[in-house]
Amino acid sequence: MTAYDAIVLAGGAAKRLGGADKPGLRVGGRSLLDRVLAVCADAGTTVVVGGRRPTVRPVLWTREAPEGGGPLAALGAGVRHTTAESVLVLSADLPFLGQATVRSLLTAAGTGAHEGALCRDPDGRDQPLVAVYRGEPLRRELALLATEHGSLAGLPLRLLTAELDLAPVAADPLASFDCDTWEDIAAARARIREHGTVLDEWITAVKNELGIELDVDTDVLLDLARDAAHGVARPAAPLTTFLVGYAAAMASSGKSPEAAAEAVAEAARKATALALRWEEETETDRGPGTP
Incomplete structure (x- = not known):
């Protein structure tokens, strides 16, 4: 496994959830944030950008400036605390992301002349918050954008991804499923209780709760x-x-x-x-x- 650091973006106003603490919402008895942290447990450093909250494993906390400045500002705040050549970047609302997808992204980002790799969903859309970026070009482009615009606050992620050569990775169709609405939360909770998956989900939840590897x-x-x-x-x-x-x-x-x-x-x-x-x-x- 390639050595890497991880940045998990856990801020945002969650307007479509009525301002609820989205990373703290539970799916299968575990918070969305804890589910994401579980798939990057072997990261050298894990940085969570957002308000402090209980987590099943220790992480490094930071905030974007100003708070609510958007994902690019949050990414800029998180990357300051990383040193690895590869940086895994995830949003905190991915209930079905698995370690296999993380491994695929790390492998794709570490081969050839690419500057990273990002998940491509079944509809053909690239997901920059389910991605691995090479550290040097990521820091370079963030610094250039901050200089050009005076700040990263409010800037769209596409300004970053447009400047990087990122390999698309067609991963598990559910890997990039995110929870933006209460309907998404309900759908995720229902899916993990389906007959074919409920036992694996339960065993994983118990092992995480008890700290068993x-x-x-x-x-x-x-x-x-x-x-x-x-x-x-x-x-x-x-x-x-x-x-x-x-x-x-x-x-x-x-x-x-x-x-x-x-x-x-x-x-x-x-x-x-x-x-x-x-x-x-x-x-x-x-x-x-x-x-």
């Missing part, structure tokens, strides 16, 4: 819960998975996340085998033909 095979745990519920008793399912987690934590204390994931898999394997043996004994004791 652990990739495990959830199918293994679900199979364990099923076998415990079916072969022993329904309440055995949550209790068994809890004990598996506890055993894995004890076995992997002080070890790498990979070792922790392997400890979960091994504990789940043992507990599953036990549940199947338990069920086998029960079936044997009932005898053939017993209802």
Whole structure:
């Protein structure tokens, strides 16, 4: 992964949301800002431009001058606190942005003679607030614009992007979905509760809430819960998975996340085998033909 810094723009008046604190609005139990911060957790420095608010991980806070001066002024304020060759720039209202898109942008920005890369949405529109910029040309053009106009306040982002050679990246169609209205918020909340995505969303939310960086095979745990519920008793399912987690934590204390994931898999394997043996004994004791 390319070393990079991140700037998250979390200001703005949110007029179409009636002045609500948009970055603090929750989708899937997590604030929009925290969801964005999760996809750039490996940034060297993360700068959030906007009013201070609680976040799940520490960030560097700053404000544009004057406050409410617009995204270009906010970007200018944020870039002063970055030093990396690549700068990831995101708005704080992207509920479906994933790490895969961030990786694609970093890769595209770091190859060839491009001065950065930006997400291109399914309608063919470029998204300058879902982008990676090379640090030197970004700082150069911001300084030139500030000199030419006397200030970055109120200037449109297109003045910046027009001067940079940015590679378009066709990412996940939902990567650039942003929440400008209450209808957008409702749509995002409904989407993450769909059958095909709700479990992954919930597991991600729990891991972020608990500060866990652990990739495990959830199918293994679900199979364990099923076998415990079916072969022993329904309440055995949550209790068994809890004990598996506890055993894995004890076995992997002080070890790498990979070792922790392997400890979960091994504990789940043992507990599953036990549940199947338990069920086998029960079936044997009932005898053939017993209802």
